[in-house]
Amino acid sequence: MRPMREVPLALARWEELSRRLEGRRVALFLDYDGTLTPIVPNPEDARLSEAMRTTLVALARHYPVAIVSGRDLPVLKGFVGLEGVFYAGSHGFDIEGPGGRSFQLEExxxxxxxxxxxxxxxxxxxxxxxxxxxxxxxxxxxxxxxxxxxxxxxxxxxxxxxxxxxxxxxxxxxxxxxxxxxxALDWHKGRAVHWLLRALGLEGGDVLPVFLGDDLTDEDAFQVLEGRGLGLVVRGEEVRPTAADFALRDVEEVRQFLERLITRTGGTAR
Incomplete structure (x- = not known):
C-alpha cells in the first residue's frame, strides 16, 4: 500500500510541469467518468459539456488522444462521439481507433x-x-x-x-x-495504454505519455507510466494513496489543463 501523500496541484505548478513537456511528443490518455464528466447519480446522464467537447476536438488536432474507460466500448463511443481518437472500453479489453484498427483480448x-x-x-x-x-x-x-x-x-x-x-x-x-x-486476467488500463503506445508508434523515449483519471482503476495506468510518463489524478479534496505525479481538483480543472496543452508555446503536434 502506498503511503498517503499530498500530490501537488498541476495548475499551481504549471511551470514545473511544463518543463517536463519540453522537447517531448505528448500522447494523451483520458478516463471518462469523473475526469471528462462529473460523477452523476445515473451513469447514463454522464454527458460531455459543450465546453469539454470543444476542448477535446481542439486537443485531437494537436496530439494523439485515447479515451480509456470502464464503459462498454459502444457506449463510450456514443458519449464522446469524436472521430480521430482511440477508444479503449471495458478497462482496455475492447479497443478501437481510426482506420479500422481494433483489439480485443482473446483470453x-x-x-x-x-x-x-x-x-x-x-x-x-x-x-x-x-x-x-x-x-x-x-x-x-x-x-x-x-x-x-x-x-x-x-x-x-x-x-x-x-x-x-x-x-x-x-x-x-x-x-x-x-x-x-x-x-481474472493480467489486463487493465495500464496494459491498454502500453498496447496503444505500440499501435500508435509512440514507444520512443522522445514520447511523454500523459494519463488523466480519477478512480482506483486508473492507478494501474499511473503505475505503468511511473518514471516513464506523467500521471494526473482528479481527486477533489480527497487525499489517497496514488502513483500520480500531479492532481487536478475537478473536471473544470481538467479542461483548463487540456487548454493549456493546446496553447502552450512549442507544443508538439502530431
Whole structure:
C-alpha cells in the first residue's frame, strides 16, 4: 500500500510541469467518468459539456488522444462521439481507433460465457436489494450500488463475492459505488495504454505519455507510466494513496489543463 501523500496541484505548478513537456511528443490518455464528466447519480446522464467537447476536438488536432474507460466500448463511443481518437472500453479489453484498427483480448473473449452465467446469478442475488443495478458490458458486469441503503452495502458485496466463489476465472474490480465482475486476467488500463503506445508508434523515449483519471482503476495506468510518463489524478479534496505525479481538483480543472496543452508555446503536434 502506498503511503498517503499530498500530490501537488498541476495548475499551481504549471511551470514545473511544463518543463517536463519540453522537447517531448505528448500522447494523451483520458478516463471518462469523473475526469471528462462529473460523477452523476445515473451513469447514463454522464454527458460531455459543450465546453469539454470543444476542448477535446481542439486537443485531437494537436496530439494523439485515447479515451480509456470502464464503459462498454459502444457506449463510450456514443458519449464522446469524436472521430480521430482511440477508444479503449471495458478497462482496455475492447479497443478501437481510426482506420479500422481494433483489439480485443482473446483470453477475455473465451470467458464471455462465464460472464453470462455470472450475470444471471448476480441478477438473482440482487432481486431483493432495492437500488442495486446491473450494467452488462461486453467484457464485464458492473454492479452499481450508489442507490442502495448504506446498511445494505455490505450485503451487495457478499452477493458479488458469493458469485465469484463459483467462478474462479472471474475477479472483482472496484470503483466509486460500483463493483466490476471481469475476467481474472493480467489486463487493465495500464496494459491498454502500453498496447496503444505500440499501435500508435509512440514507444520512443522522445514520447511523454500523459494519463488523466480519477478512480482506483486508473492507478494501474499511473503505475505503468511511473518514471516513464506523467500521471494526473482528479481527486477533489480527497487525499489517497496514488502513483500520480500531479492532481487536478475537478473536471473544470481538467479542461483548463487540456487548454493549456493546446496553447502552450512549442507544443508538439502530431
Amino acid at each position: 477475455g473473449k473465451a470467458l464471455l460465457p462465464e460472464l453470462d452465467a455470472a450475470e444471471r446469478e448476480l441478477a438473482a442475488g440482487f432481486a431483493g436489494i432495492p437500488g442495486a443495478r446491473l450494467e452488462r458490458k461486453r467484457f464485464s458486469v458492473a454492479v452499481h450500488w450508489r442507490h442502495v441503503e448504506e446498511v445494505r452495502a455490505a450485503e451487495v458485496e457478499r452477493v458479488v463475492d458469493a458469485v465469484l466463489a463459483r467462478h474462479p476465472r472471474l475477479r472483482k474490480g472496484g470503483g466509486k459505488k460500483v463493483f466490476e465482475v471481469q475476467p
